[in-house]
Amino acid sequence: MDDLTRLANGVVWPGFLGGDVPRWLEDELRSGLAGVVYFAQNLHGDTAALSARIHAIAPHALIGIDEEGGSVTRLETGTGSTVPSAAQLGMLDDVDATQDTAAEIARRCAAVGVDVVLAPVADVNTDPRNPVIGTRAFGSDTAVVSRHVAAAVRGIQGAGIAACAKHYPGHGDTHTDSHHDLPRVDATAEEMAQTHLPPFSAAVQAGVRAIMTAHIAVPAWGETPATLNPAVLGMLRDEGFDGVIVTDALDMAAIRETVGIGGGAVRALAAGADLLCVGNPTNPGPAMLPDQDERDFRAARDAIVAALRSGELSRERVEEAAARVARMAEDLASSRGDRQGGALNAESIVRRAIAVQGELPAYADLPTDVIDVRRPSSLAVDSAAGHVASTLAAGGRVVRLDAETADDAAVADIAVGASRQRSILLVDRLDESSAQRAVASAIAGAAPDTAIVNVGVPGDGIPGAAVLDLAAASLIAAQVARRMLTGN
Template sequence: MGLDPGLRRLALGTLLAAYPGPVPPDWAVDLVTDGLAGHTLFGTNVHDPAQVAASTAALRAGRADVLVAIDEEGGDVTRLAHATGSPYPGNAALGAVDDTTLTRQVYAAIGAELAALGVTVDLAPTVDVNTADENPVIGTRSFGADPARVAAHSAAAVEGLQSTGVAACAKHFPGHGATVADSHHELPTVDASPAVLRERDLPPFAAVISAGVRAIMTAHIRVPALTGDGPATFSRAVLVDLLRRDYGFTGTVITDALEMKGAALAAGGVGPAAVLALAAGADLLCVGAKVDAALVEHVVAEIVTAIGDGRLDRARVEEAAGRAAALAGWTRAAGATATTPTDLGYAAARRAVRVEGDVTGLGRPLVVQVHATSTIAEGRVPWGLGPHLVGLEELRVVAGEIEPAELGRLAAGRPIVLVGRHLHRSPGGTALVDALAAACPVTVVEMGWPGGWRPAGVRAFVTTFGASHANGRAAAEALGLV
């Protein structure tokens, strides 16, 4: 016997699914027609602007108020420009410039591009305060380590995005910036008191709520003082008592992807995770990136079964679906797109570059990119100085597998420009820098989160606060290599 059609449609109204490839398959559109709240687009769904616009139009043919979401943060997390790198710097660079008008302009430009393609929800900005230098998943996605600065820029980003009619989703509540683990792979713990959270992690969320943010995303992190052994995504103390009662948020609570280990392992699978998230107060559930019709129906069945056996109150699911529908209604009614200044992101990235030391007279250096792994959030997006160099190539190496003497031989007396992301965290990274600096003139370009590490003996240390296409261009210009 099949599911009750009314309950099936109700459950579908709380889900953000996804689909493979550049063309929405029939099942993806059929689910929208049946009541699915919407789909999230990933890099695999993006080939070019015309194709994306055709995809969103196909989804809208299924139902006019379908939500189409995307992770377009600028900087290191981009879906539209996953093949080349973003033309905008990310939050760390904008925080370094510390011009809230610029931040508003950059996010308005991103929003205008999304609106033109038919995307209605941007799963951005990241408003986490990156207080842990070793944070493996936030880093340059954060506006910085100072709560007041992050709060000011978070509000500006939300205002810029939503001025275009694209809903902003601030993430990751109650704050992922103090973690040293990646919730894609495990359940990180933030062992902080509510008082510390209010002073350190929560000011940006208060700021975006005041700015009218339409959605807030949950964090798959454990805060023992509030969540016990489970993640915030499953905690009524976080999603209802803290976010709604104490901070007055009335918009849509969206979960981070339920397929992530921080949620799925804690719950025993994506279906049980959906039930726990709804019960805790979440409204719109991101299923994940690897989704097919069978998985959606499995999650729907779990929700309907939970309503039937009393684990979920039907009124709670109706409330959740209502908030998801309200978000869709806002995106249809709001805003108009603005023209996008074509050089805005590159100009912003130039303002963010910081140079410690002397970068004059490099001539034609040996440019070496040190391999760095990417997070699931970032994906494999090109980075570095290579696309911007004139008459030079960028040699790619693995820090622990290349002999410094070999690079010295290749340099043949020329200066070396060593380009990395989180070089101090790369196996063999600091040893490589130290050995090269002892033998020849070395300039280090750090395109990751610039923590406290500064190598001794280098000619210059250049920080870009991100590895987007715009950041790479700005670094190459600062070195006189363009």
């Protein structure tokens, strides 16, 4: 392998298919690949053994994972998260609880050989319609988000692994999912500076090792997506951040469908990014090819090599990026045996965070029908996870209704059913423009003793109804809600 290819490998961070190290990945790890990012589809076996295998091949390989707690988990995808969400922690506003929760997340990740936790989310969720951030954020108040981001960074890194705050310069004021399109944030530069940048400054001041970019366009700083925009990434350096700038996944539509994975890789490096997250090779769904992981990796790596050879990309810029990645990798490799974490009373934190609007009705501790009108899960957030509905139902029926497409007759039928059979209504969006709110109002009118469980961003209540604002589609939130409803 020539030196340019090895150099390019040092800034690429791919996903891969399956629960073992494929041959192509082993070859690239031996040739200087920066490491890998785990996704749920990698973690059905012995994850600690998988990590040990990767580190045996390449001791300085960085293993990263999206493990945020609440609605976003990779380690507990099959069952649902058992730690509080960022939104719950922000609602509680207890920075010690946030630091303890982050330390517990880090402890669990370190136990399976992970080096970098792709958290905390530092976005300020100012748009309640946001389909991709929502309860992943600590809230909509800049000061609250800032202090909890700093606490989370301290908790994660105090356990001996790296935190990666995301998504710079702030993905909270969007109503488009960058997995599917390029969101546009029409805030002024002053509004961005006052509302969305301070949590990242707080992360930098707390010593965060890495910061992930957002695939968003902020016209105040130009039409180029932030990941590819040197003016935006330059602001991070001006802030004094000398850690690793990580891109969000290059296989997301905001990049893949505009400049492509390869073009995105080259332009991100040129803009100042250091480590290129390629993404989850299962994202194409039925269109996924058997070698999708290797194809996506090579699209990024080979484009970098070609750009280096043509002079489009300077060698000095890539060497600078690779050196930052290597420094972080060396530091983390030397601390793997010293990683620790403390005990966490997650149930107590979640119980303190859950808010109740209205008078909570009492349910018998028996199987209960659940009417589930939540939005479908996205590539980033398993918001419609089945474990929430099944935990609330405790053996009862779960009835799905698409609030966006249901006609008046379908909603009326559901409401009549709720009036005849005691039910729980499960929602994830109750803002004024939401179709779920109309369904909730209809059911509350027909069956006022129906509890409404909201796993999304808390909003205004429903007149005449009790609403439990869980602020997470997690197993532990559903368990606590069920106990609150049944008095246990």
